[in-house]
Amino acid sequence: MKKVKVELSSGNYEIRVGSDLLSRVGLWLKENGFSGKAVIITDSNVKRLYATLLEQGLSHAGFTVTVLEVPAGEEQKSLENAGRLYHDLTEAYTERMTPVLALGGGVVGDLAGFVAATYMRGVPLIQVPTTLLAQVDSSIGGKTGIDHGQMKNIIGAFYQPALVVADVETLKTLPEVELSNGFAEAIKSAVVRSRDLFNFLDVNMAKAIQLQPAAMENMVLETARIKAGIVEKDEKETGLRAILNYGHTVGHAVETVSNFQVKHGQAVAIGMVAAAKISKRMGLLQDYEVYRLDEVIKKAGLPTKMPDFTREEKEKLLEVIKHDKKVLNNKVRFVLLKSIGNAVLSDEVEPGLIGEELFGWRAP
Ligand code: ADP
Ligand code: ZN
Numbered sequence: 001m002k003k004v005k006v007e008l009s010s011g012n013y014e015i016r017v018g019s020d021l022l023s024r025v026g027l028w029l030k031e032n033g034f035s036g037k038a039v040i041i042t043d044s045n046v047k048r049l050y051a052t053l054l055e056q057g058l059s060h061a062g063f064t065v066t067v068l069e070v071p072a073g074e075e076q077k078s079l080e081n082a083g084r085l086y087h088d089l090t091e092a093y094t095e096r097m098t099p100v101l102a103l104g105g106g107v108v109g110d111l112a113g114f115v116a117a118t119y120m121r122g123v124p125l126i127q128v129p130t131t132l133l134a135q136v137d138s139s140i141g142g143k144t145g146i147d148h149g150q151m152k153n154i155i156g157a158f159y160q161p162a163l164v165v166a167d168v169e170t171l172k173t174l175p176e177v178e179l180s181n182g183f184a185e186a187i188k189s190a191v192v193r194s195r196d197l198f199n200f201l202d203v204n205m206a207k208a209i210q211l212q213p214a215a216m217e218n219m220v221l222e223t224a225r226i227k228a229g230i231v232e233k234d235e236k237e238t239g240l241r242a243i244l245n246y247g248h249t250v251g252h253a254v255e256t257v258s259n260f261q262v263k264h265g266q267a268v269a270i271g272m273v274a275a276a277k278i279s280k281r282m283g284l285l286q287d288y289e290v291y292r293l294d295e296v297i298k299k300a301g302l303p304t305k306m307p308d309f310t311r312e313e314k315e316k317l318l319e320v321i322k323h324d325k326k327v328l329n330n331k332v333r334f335v336l337l338k339s340i341g342n343a344v345l346s347d348e349v350e351p352g353l354i355g356e357e358l359f360g361w362r363a364p
Helices: 022-031 045-059 079-091 107-120 133-140 168-174 176-193 195-209 211-232 240-245 249-256 264-281 287-299 311-322 351-359
Strands: 002-009 011-018 037-043 064-070 101-103 126-129 143-148 151-158 161-165 331-339 342-349
Touching: 002 143, 002 211, 011 101, 011 211, 022 045, 022 126, 022 161, 037 133, 037 161, 037 287, 037 342, 045 064, 045 101, 045 168, 064 342, 079 143, 079 168, 101 107, 107 133, 107 143, 107 151, 107 211, 126 133, 133 168, 133 176, 151 331, 168 211, 176 195, 176 240, 176 264, 176 287, 176 342, 195 211, 195 287, 211 240, 240 331, 240 342, 249 264, 249 311, 249 331, 264 287, 264 331, 311 351, 331 351, 342 351
Parallel strands: 011 161, 037 064, 037 101, 101 126, 126 161
Antiparallel strands: 002 011, 143 151, 331 342
């Protein structure tokens, strides 16, 4: 097991990464001064696979455990489910120091995290991410939230966990599309901040996509380290942290125009290459670096080219990008690359240039 320390003004915590960690979480909590009750919040899929391991470890360490289940799926990040969980927490007689463990992917992490942040004005939260995306990205940094209507994460809070435990063994049961979502974000973090991690991924991607434990451990650990480092500098996303949106402006537009047929990881992969090409066009990035990024994304089994959109869809895509919340003075706010490992925020991207670079024409 390896550790990354996260040091924030609101307190410090550790991210622990390794294999067969679920059964050890109970002991770690005991060592950290917790005792009495513990609540696991999980979804129906993850409960079936991993709740018992976590629960047994907690019981052995002397905890009385309550397991609360929500159905699986993004649509479950709702106020109704939060309400149900508040109710169940009251029933479980949760004391102020009862830890809440969020066992699952980003949906469980966001929902349980939000409930932990708000119940009794905040109870201790332990993130136990079981998707690659959650391990490398969403479980770190303290963003919690639920969706409302069409708006994702519109109700939420910054709330840091007391501990994050990423057991890479749990990734073996993850559906392929979920895995590739995580690979896309890992590549993103490398591209944004760490040439070393990028080089590691370049050499080890074949091992990683076969889920070789050593390669996975290193990838998750180093990606977590990058995210933690950025969050330490900008806990509440007032500036620097926005570079983690690299690839996401075009990515979100691709997701939207494809009616979410293109999955988040695939869309971000396409968006990362698009942003690299725009960076090159702006005179920031060398051609060879665009090529290297393209190659690593392909090695992860992710797409690098735009889907075959119709003319209408292309126009819609450019509209979506322009109507992104980041438009200032008719320039689109973009995260660009100066080199692999060095992303910068730019307010200088002219919307016309995006169409030229993506599709070879200027929108009228
Ligand atoms: P994300 O982290 O991508 O936001 P979700 O929380 O939406 O992911 O989880 C994606 C799906 O994968 C859900 O159906 C969830 O139940 C399932 N899932 C989560 N972790 C695992 C796992 N380790 N093995 C198999 N399925 C999992
Ligand atoms: Zn993302």
